[in-house]
Amino acid sequence: MRVVIGLCLLAPFAAMLWVGSYAKVDPQFIGIPFFYWYQMLWVLISTALTMVAYKLWQRDQRARRGGAGR
Template structure:
């Protein structure tokens, strides 16, 4: 009776929630919290060059949101490169291990 072919061991996946992904989530979540908490900025004072706080605070968050989104994107790219490198080295190790056995 022929034996069944040896099943390959699956490459162990990295955890889905990593510290870098938590930072990415916080970078993307912070502007929502800041803008949805209207009570924190629904006031006139302190004015900045004659512009009430309500308006300049929101305009400031446009710039802050841009910076946070750009940071999150760069962190995501770094995370994806690291995951690809790890999976490529793991698959190469699996292939080498299978060939020498």
């Protein structure tokens, strides 16, 4: 569970640090160069992944508390 949480939190960093993968103009989206819309897309993806990681963390903490009392 914690590995999945870590991957959810590290994926946006890896995507943004690998600049060579998105340092280009084409393909454009509604006139916006790829460089810009790719980064804005990752803002949304990062939000979703952070939310997933938080929910998984909550579930993991509940499971640990529930198992410790037995």
